[in-house]
Amino acid sequence: MVALEATISAISYLTLALLLGQLMTAGFLLPRGEPAELRRSLTAWALGALLLFLGAYVLVLFVQGAKMQRGMPSSELLWRYLTMTQSGQVWIARATYGAALALLTWMLAQRKSSPNAIRFLAILALPLVASRSLTSHAVAVREDRIWVVSSDALHLLATAFWAGGLIGLWRVCRLARKRNQALARTEEIVKRFSGLALGSVALLAVTGFYQSWVHVGSLETLFNTDYGKVLLFKLLLFSVMLGFGTLNFLSTRRILARAVGGNENGEVARNKALRRISVETFVGLLIFCVTGLLTVLPPGIHAVHQAAAATGQAKSLTTTETTKRFLPADGASVKILAPQTGQLFASDKVPLRFNLTKGKRGHHVHAYVDGELMGMFQSKAGTLNGLKPGRHLLELRVVAEDHQTELDAFDRVEFVVK
């Protein structure tokens, strides 16, 4: 089941990248004067990729149902999933949008479409690629969700531009060789793609670093968790791809330019360029496989909880029940801003606001009400729920990432629930 989920996930990424890459190539990279059938062929490939994606997306739904039902999912369960969950509603929206886009792409593939029409189609494909973020690890983070989801969406788009565009470039270069087209055209396309790739790589580096920081959090997690190790492998592949990208950017373009100028054998230059582009494309495909695996792995930052759940180990979290470990604050501190001392609340829901300085070891706070742990908070606001009427003592304590080591950094306040 897990292998199937990872594989389908990788295929989804790959097909969407292929869709965007073909449309970008047909709409933006091909110079004027290219044969119309080449554009039509690229659009047809885009349609094929989109149909493959829709097929894989139906499988995604069935795999999701099978995970929840621990077997063949019933139609009733799938309907409940689609209508009652956030990820189900995202599935409906993406599937509908994808089907409409497929219809539009099919209509364009039937006729001699202008580059502008294909560009418009490429722009319409962007939300379909980016919206994968709405069911990814990014949507499950506790803090700065809008930033993490946006960054994930940009990361997906940049990947599709680069790796998907490479597949488009590879096809165009291969067809150019087959048709013995002028080398100047190939050189122009490679030059145009280089600009797109350069921007994509910069975006990938920035968003990739941010995503890694959010989902991994520390070097220890990077090296000691499954998620971290797979991410390292992905970074290795990314470096290899970047190496070939650099080679193409610095060397291949120059070789093609020299050949166009008559200073080098055109056929040798064309073959060399195609060989290098093929390798870069292949590494890009490998990256999609690894990305598919990452989507089914728990983010490294949850390793502590994952290990606790797997072993069933008890956590020592309350002062009244077990002996606690306290470490020096080392710069950590917390200040409760709300509730204020003596504040009266009419309901059992009490809004909580605080300022947290993490220092060297601090990661989040534990909230104790009358000595009983009520929750953990990573952001600077939250709500205490289910409080009984009466006077209560709230204590916030700064805690290390392992959830067990509390620091000598706390703040207390008394309040009343009517």
Next chain:
Amino acid sequence: MYSKFSIGLSAVLVLLALQARGPFAWAHAYPAVSVPNNGATIKEPPREVRIQFTEGIEIAFSEITVKGPNGEVVSQGKLRRLTDDTVAIDLKPLRPGNYSVEWQVLSVDTHVTDGVLRFTLAETGK
């Protein structure tokens, strides 16, 4: 060139198939905090069990069942959502003994996880 690329593409597909390996743990939302705590011995009978998970969860596909010393179900009513990541289930009046809290949740990033937490209600005066 085409055949070389085809070989490469085949290798990618093989790699996809080889993703069926075992030692990974494939899950995402875990209990970060529970009340009563996992493994705790408490003196006052709780009126509910509350779990805060590491991620937001979908309550429509999540459940918590609390079982008593003889395996009898002591939780009652519907699972209540307190926040995106925190849920609670009401309990019948408890007597001293060992209790297990069986949880299964669907996280907002579509992953299903489950597990068991435990707590003990001590005899009065102990």
